[in-house]
Amino acid sequence: METLATRFKALGDPTRLRLLALLRGGELCVCDLTAALELPQSTVSRHLALLKSAGWIRGRRGGVWTYYSLEDGPAASGADVLQGIGGMLAATPESSRDREVLEAYLKTKADGRCD
Amino acid sequence: METLATRFKALGDPTRLRLLALLRGGELCVCDLTAALELPQSTVSRHLALLKSAGWIRGRRGGVWTYYSLEDGPAASGADVLQGIGGMLAATPESSRDREVLEAYLKTKADGRCD
DNA sequence: ACAATATATCCGAATATTCGGATGAGTCAA
DNA sequence: TTGACTCATCCGAATATTCGGATATATTGT
Numbered sequence: 001m002e003t004l005a006t007r008f009k010a011l012g013d014p015t016r017l018r019l020l021a022l023l024r025g026g027e028l029c030v031c032d033l034t035a036a037l038e039l040p041q042s043t044v045s046r047h048l049a050l051l052k053s054a055g056w057i058r059g060r061r062g063g064v065w066t067y068y069s070l071e072d073g074p075a076a077s078g079a080d081v082l083q084g085i086g087g088m089l090a091a092t093p094e095s096s097r098d099r100e101v102l103e104a105y106l107k108t109k110a111d112g113r114c115d
Numbered sequence: 116m117e118t119l120a121t122r123f124k125a126l127g128d129p130t131r132l133r134l135l136a137l138l139r140g141g142e143l144c145v146c147d148l149t150a151a152l153e154l155p156q157s158t159v160s161r162h163l164a165l166l167k168s169a170g171w172i173r174g175r176r177g178g179v180w181t182y183y184s185l186e187d188g189p190a191a192s193g194a195d196v197l198q199g200i201g202g203m204l205a206a207t208p209e210s211s212r213d214r215e216v217l218e219a220y221l222k223t224k225a226d227g228r229c230d
Numbered sequence: 231a232c233a234a235t236a237t238a239t240c241c242g243a244a245t246a247t248t249c250g251g252a253t254g255a256g257t258c259a260a
Numbered sequence: 261t262t263g264a265c266t267c268a269t270c271c272g273a274a275t276a277t278t279c280g281g282a283t284a285t286a287t288t289g290t
Contacts, residue, residue, distance in 0.1 A: 001133065001208075001209045004132055004203055004204070004207070005127050005128055008124075009128075011120070011126075012123040012124030012126070013247095013248090014116045014120045016120075017123075029266085039249095040250050042251075042270095045267060045268055046248085046269085048267095049268075063258070064265060066266080081199050085119070092116040092119065095116070128278090144236085144237090145238095154279095157237095157238080157240095157279085157280055157282090158280065160238055161278085161280095163238095164239090179236050179286080180236065180237085180287095181237060181238090
């Protein structure tokens with residue numbers, strides 16, 4: 001129960017929902033997410049760590065970058081939940097804007113660097 | 116998004132999950148829930164108010180009592196979510212114990228009073 | 231109107247969460 | 261090894277949440 005509460009508590013924050021909404025589109029690194037959300041890197045990293053410890057996402061090191069993606073394994077055990085709220089997430093205006101900012105940023109990033 | 120976060124934040128507390136688990140069995144009044152959870156009435160009432168304002172449950176006055184039940188109308192819009200986590204809720208040990216305490220209490224309550 | 235019961239709200243104290251700048255740790259190329 | 265870069269963690273200050281006793285409100289029966 002405590003575990004389940006922790007799980008949902010992680011969803012109880014707009015910034016973290018924005019992150020999840022973006023990750024529904026596929027794997028992204030921290031600097032991508034930082035650019036899309038237009039928030040300090042430390043803030044984004046902290047929220048990602050929390051989502052990971054709550055079992056919603058997973059991170060993998062790829063050289064200098066850390067790529068995060070949705071956790072869909074058995075650990076998610078509430079993949080149905082994410083599936084269920086997926087539509088709600090995508091329907092929000094923040095979600096749309098974040099994705100636009102991300103797309104614009106990804107074009108600038110073609111050379112592989114972060115800024 | 117803010118709304119959605121508020122929605123989930125309400126689920127991010129063990130006491131509130133215990134309340135939801137009990138209400139899955141049907142409508143109950145505050146004193147029933149207070150007895151089942153073995154917590155102060157003010158605490159239970161506060162959590163119920165929060166769950167209600169988050170759109171998870173609904174309350175109706177029935178004389179001196181206020182009966183709470185799960186919100187399954189369109190306002191719930193995440194009934195799927197509750198449906199999805201229903202199993203998880205029922206599987207916890209707290210949930211089983213709460214229900215036992217409730218059943219034992221309901222027997223004592225046959226006369227209609229609360230203590 | 232009054233008393234009894236059930237519920238909601240108020241209150242301060244304790245605890246937890248959040249933020250973002252600063253700093254630490256890890257990785258790679260030169 | 262040095263420097264550039266990405267990301268994680270530390271830190272104190274601000275804010276939010278939680279608790280339960282006390283109190284207010286509501287409803288019913290007398």
